[in-house]
Amino acid sequence: MPLTSPRRSALSDQVIAQLRAQITSGEWPVGSRIPTEPELVEQLGVARNTVREAVRALAHNGLLDIRQGSGTYVVATSELAGVMHRRFAAAEPAHVAELRSTLEASAARLAAERRTAQDLRQIDALLERRERAWESGRAEDFVEADATLHLAIVAASHNEVLAEIYADLGGVLRDFLRADVGEELRPEAHMDHARLVEAIRAGDGERAAAEASAHPFGCRLRPLTRD
Numbered sequence: 001m002p003l004t005s006p007r008r009s010a011l012s013d014q015v016i017a018q019l020r021a022q023i024t025s026g027e028w029p030v031g032s033r034i035p036t037e038p039e040l041v042e043q044l045g046v047a048r049n050t051v052r053e054a055v056r057a058l059a060h061n062g063l064l065d066i067r068q069g070s071g072t073y074v075v076a077t078s079e080l081a082g083v084m085h086r087r088f089a090a091a092e093p094a095h096v097a098e099l100r101s102t103l104e105a106s107a108a109r110l111a112a113e114r115r116t117a118q119d120l121r122q123i124d125a126l127l128e129r130r131e132r133a134w135e136s137g138r139a140e141d142f143v144e145a146d147a148t149l150h151l152a153i154v155a156a157s158h159n160e161v162l163a164e165i166y167a168d169l170g171g172v173l174r175d176f177l178r179a180d181v182g183e184e185l186r187p188e189a190h191m192d193h194a195r196l197v198e199a200i201r202a203g204d205g206e207r208a209a210a211e212a213s214a215h216p217f218g219c220r221l222r223p224l225t226r227d
Contacts, residue, residue: 015046015054023063023074030171031144033071034064062086081168088172096176101213103166104150108196108212109205110157119156120201126152127197137185143178149193153200153212 019040022028035043040051055072058064062082065075076082088096111119126149133145147170154166181189199208 011046012050012053012057015044015050016057018044019054019058020063023058024077026077028074030074030077030174031140033073036071076168076171078168081171084168085171085175088169089175091172093176093179096172099169100173103162103169104154105209105213107154107157107159107162107166108200108208110159110162111153112200112203112205112208114158115156115200119152122152123149123156123197123200127193130193134185134190139181139183139185140178142185143174143181146177147174153196156200 019034022034028034034040034055037048037051037055040055041048044051055064055066059066059072061079062085063074063076063079065073067073076085115123126145130142130145130149133141136142151167151170155163157163193211196208196211199211
């Protein structure tokens with residue numbers, strides 16, 4: 001075996017780690033297109049084949065999606081998130097809504113009991129950002145703002161396991177919310193989250209849980225019916 005092979009393998013692993021760090025740090029958020037292959041070659045100072053190998057490895061692990069003619073996009077922030085994204089992409093929408101409702105109700109109850117002053121400031125700022133995104137009429141901005149607000153509420157539960165599971169499901173939840181919202185924001189689909197935030201602020205866990213479970217998605221999802 002040529003002596004250069006181990007060095008190539010180590011370099012490839014190093015590039016994979018660098019690209020993964022860009023994703024997990026949030027510098028390349030879910031849904032964003034990463035730099036092109038020539039741009040990465042220039043930024044990292046490595047050969048084109050090394051970059052290509054690293055990108056393919058992260059795509060295989062579910063963090064990236066290579067779209068011919070469009071570019072390469074971030075679809076998950078961890079390998080587990082990638083697995084969940086692939087596993088539940090075709091799930092029944094009502095089942096995903098029920099899962100989100102369950103997780104967010106539990107998180108909201110805990111957040112009402114454990115939130116700090118800093119948590120409340122963050123949640124208030126994100127609630128305001130969500131409302132501005134709605135008023136802008138830009139559906140994608142609203143999806144991201146809504147998802148970020150809920151992520152902050154889950155983080156305020158100060159349950160690291162719950163927060164990590166919810167974050168790993170983030171791509172799945174965004175996809176279903178995006179499909180539910182559609183390309184145009186409709187006035188009848190607006191969901192007021194001010195009462196949820198006020199319940200958390202008041203330390204009312206039961207009311208916070210009820211508010212969180214009342215609207216996991218918008219109006220387009222309907223309960224499952226059985227023949």
